[in-house]
Each structure stands twice: as structure tokens, then as C-alpha cells.
Amino acid sequence: MGRGVEMTGCGKFVRFLMFAINFIIWVSSIVILVLGIWTVADRPYLERLLGSEMYMTAAYILIGTGCVTFFVSFLGCFGALREVKCMLLTYFIVVLLLFIILLIGGILGYVFKDKARINMNHAMLNAMKEYKIDSDSPYTKAWDETQQAMKCCAIAHQEEWPTNNKEFSMSNLHVPKSCCKKDDTSGEMLDCQRNPTKENSYTEGCFSKAISFVENHALIIGVVGIAVAVITVLGLVLSIVLFKMID
Structure with a gap:
């Protein structure tokens, strides 16, 4: 599908808001990347001592998520500016899948925390x-x-x-x-x-110190993750609204 007709009023506001939110998500993806790299570089010896690859795996997941989010947010920005329906639809599907994966990961992490x-x-x-x-x-x-x-x-x-x-x-x-x-x-x-x-x-x-270190990392990552998730939901809603506004 191509570009829609020129928007006025509410449509322009939604388009601008969509662009602004995706720009924030784009910046957030850089933060997630930095957090992932920081986790890999800081205390890497804990992986062997803790007897699990969970610590480093979480860091690699952060890096991967940051990379995907970086390009997806660019897709959302471009789709909003150019009013391209197929890009907005692709953006919605990919971001929805990312949100579901992060949600499941967060739930599993909380459930298996004591174990x-x-x-x-x-x-x-x-x-x-x-x-x-x-x-x-x-x-x-x-x-x-x-x-x-x-x-x-x-x-x-x-x-x-x-x-x-x-x-x-x-x-x-x-x-x-x-x-x-x-x-x-x-x-x-x-x-x-x-x-x-x-x-x-x-x-x-x-x-106790290793637990505190891992939990402090998890807290920082969790706060950033929740913030990005909330912004992502707004992006999903706006992408659908903008999609329906484009002729």
C-alpha cells in the first residue's frame, strides 16, 4: 500500500505523536544495548561461579532486543512520517511480538527467582x-x-x-x-x-554479595524494561489509529 492523502488536525497530531514515541523508543533501544554490553563486561567471572549461563544469556538477550528495537523504532518513525500503511502494519506485528516475548520473560524470571x-x-x-x-x-x-x-x-x-x-x-x-x-x-x-x-x-x-549484585542489575534492567514496555504499548495503539486514518 502506498502513501495516504495529506492529513489535517487530529491526524497530524497522531502522526507527530507516533514519531515522537518511536524516537523515544529508538533512544531507549540504545540504553538497552548499553545495559546489555555493561552486563557482559561487568563481573563476567560470575557466570562460571554461579554455575549457570542465565546471567550472560540475559545480557545477550538485552543486546539482541536492543538491536531489533533500534531498527523497528526506525520503521515506526519512517512509517509515521511517510504514512505508509504496510510499514505501520509490519511495525505493529513486530513490536507486539517483542512485547509478548518480554512479558513472558519477565513473568518466568519472577516465577523462577527463588529457584x-x-x-x-x-x-x-x-x-x-x-x-x-x-x-x-x-x-x-x-x-x-x-x-x-x-x-x-x-x-x-x-x-x-x-x-x-x-x-x-x-x-x-x-x-x-x-x-x-x-x-x-x-x-x-x-x-x-x-x-x-x-x-x-x-x-x-x-x-549475599553476588545475589545483591545480580538483583541490582536486574532492578535497573527491569525499570528500563517496564518504561520501554509502557512506551511500546502507546506506539502499538498509535500505529493502529494512524493505520485506520490513512486512506
Whole structure:
């Protein structure tokens, strides 16, 4: 279908509003892309430690959604300016599908939230058992990076290291180097590993900090997602109104 006749009054207002909303959606898609890239770049070591690809998968979904929304919003802007009915109809269908997918994803994320916490705890426990002293294994690297970056130690408390890891239970060491506050190879570091205290080591568990980190990310993403969803609904309504106004 081609371009409709020239609009006046209410029709021009709807067309302008349609363009404005899609411009906001276009800007929002850039924000979603930035959030996705930020999630991938920030704390990537948590993926292995948490024993799930859910964290990084969510980030990739954000990036994919941002890319699709970027081009779809452009389609809506162009369709509104040029009054092209086929573009408006295509825009409506694609945006409706995106909205349904995001809605289902949000519901599933809320439903499985508690189950995810339990799985994360089990995954961290299994990763702790695989930790190797003075090794570059993936689990060792994940734990060391997490404990240093988040200033934490073990899952809930330091005593878990000799309890859940054979290497620590069979040695004079009670915690890894990454639990110590001073990152050096001096006698103080060795003393920290043998006799960790509040003064020379991190005593807060990593599980609560990891949960807080993931939930804070989820909150930011959720707020942006809800805002974009509300704007998207307005775009859907306006696209239908404008579609019917075009002869």
C-alpha cells in the first residue's frame, strides 16, 4: 500500500505523536544495548561461579532486543512520517511480538527467582570443591576474581573453605590468597591464609554479595524494561489509529 492523502488536525497530531514515541523508543533501544554490553563486561567471572549461563544469556538477550528495537523504532518513525500503511502494519506485528516475548520473560524470571537462588548456592558450593591452590583452573580463577572484586570470602563464612575443599582441609591454610586484604607474597599474606581475621581478610560471604549484585542489575534492567514496555504499548495503539486514518 502506498502513501495516504495529506492529513489535517487530529491526524497530524497522531502522526507527530507516533514519531515522537518511536524516537523515544529508538533512544531507549540504545540504553538497552548499553545495559546489555555493561552486563557482559561487568563481573563476567560470575557466570562460571554461579554455575549457570542465565546471567550472560540475559545480557545477550538485552543486546539482541536492543538491536531489533533500534531498527523497528526506525520503521515506526519512517512509517509515521511517510504514512505508509504496510510499514505501520509490519511495525505493529513486530513490536507486539517483542512485547509478548518480554512479558513472558519477565513473568518466568519472577516465577523462577527463588529457584535460581538455590541453584546459585549449589553451584558455588560445587565450584568451591573444585578450587585448586596455586592453580589457574577456571574455578580457581572465578573464585579468586570474585573474592577480590567483591571483597568477600567463601559462600557464607570463611570456615567453609577447609570444610568443603580437600586441599585446604589437608593443609595449614584456611583461606585462599584472594580472601586476604593485602595482595602480596610477604609473610603477612601467608599469616592471613593460616590465621584469617577481620583485620587481615574479608569475612563477608560472597553469596549475599553476588545475589545483591545480580538483583541490582536486574532492578535497573527491569525499570528500563517496564518504561520501554509502557512506551511500546502507546506506539502499538498509535500505529493502529494512524493505520485506520490513512486512506
